[in-house]
Amino acid sequence: MTIACRKATEVDVDELVEMIQGYASQGIMLPRSREMVQQQLDSFVVAVDEGVLIGCGSLTKLGANLVEIRSLGVSEDYKGKGVGSKLVDCLLEEARDQNITKVMALTYEVRFFQKNGFTIVPKHIFPEKVWTDCMHCNKQYCCDEIAVLRELD
Numbered sequence: 001m002t003i004a005c006r007k008a009t010e011v012d013v014d015e016l017v018e019m020i021q022g023y024a025s026q027g028i029m030l031p032r033s034r035e036m037v038q039q040q041l042d043s044f045v046v047a048v049d050e051g052v053l054i055g056c057g058s059l060t061k062l063g064a065n066l067v068e069i070r071s072l073g074v075s076e077d078y079k080g081k082g083v084g085s086k087l088v089d090c091l092l093e094e095a096r097d098q099n100i101t102k103v104m105a106l107t108y109e110v111r112f113f114q115k116n117g118f119t120i121v122p123k124h125i126f127p128e129k130v131w132t133d134c135m136h137c138n139k140q141y142c143c144d145e146i147a148v149l150r151e152l153d
Contacts, residue, residue, distance in 0.1 A: 003083060005090040008044035008056070013037055015053040016044060016071075023073050028108055032071060045090045047074070047083050054078045057087040059094050062104075062126070067095050069105040088116045092152065101152045106145040118148035125149075 008016060016037050023029035037044070040058060047055035057072040069091050074083045095103050104126055107113055114120075126147060 003047055003049050003054070003078075003081075003086060005045050005047050005086055008041055008046045010038075010041065012044070012046050012053055012056075013041065016046070016056050019053070019056055019073050019075070020071050029071060029073065044071070045087060045094070047078075047087050049078070055083045055087050057091050059091045059103075061098075061100070065100055066102045066104065066126070067098070067100050069103060072105070084112060085116055088113075092150070096152055102149060103152065104147060104149045106147055108145060110146045110148065113148040113150075116150070118150040121147050121149045123147040 013034060017032065017034050020029060020032045020037070024031035032040075040060070043058040043060055045057055045059075046053050053075075055072075055074040055078065058070045060068045060070050062068050069088065072084065072087060072091075074087075092103060095101075103118075104121075105113060105118070106123070110120060123145075
């Protein structure tokens with residue numbers, strides 16, 4: 001197994017959409033249309049094993065010093081093998097490259113994020129997230145995701 005992370009490219013779009021829709025159909029990730037993925041392609045990274053896409057994630061700027069990890073997913077056969085952590089490391093490096101020191105996520109996988117250096121925080125400390133995305137979510141008033149934050153050096 002040779003897992004590598006890289007920036008997503010146009011050839012990854014269909015597989016990205018398929019992976020995201022798989023998670024969205026389970027109610028654990030927001031759906032993204034093909035058009036949305038194409039428009040935001042430069043924010044995505046992918047994990048590949050011998051050329052096969054096995055994971056993805058994106059980094060979305062919410063404020064001058066805040067980004068969110070979104071659409072983080074790993075193929076079923078690769079769960080528990082460090083692929084998710086590799087993707088998070090790649091996204092954290094991307095945040096550092098942008099001189100951003102606060103990285104947040106809304107998640108059901110709290111232990112995974114804690115293992116990767118994040119701490120649980122109240123959602124209301126991210127008004128940038130609330131005003132850009134949460135207002136359009138059908139779980140706006142009954143959100144059961146947990147907010148996590150990692151501050152970078």
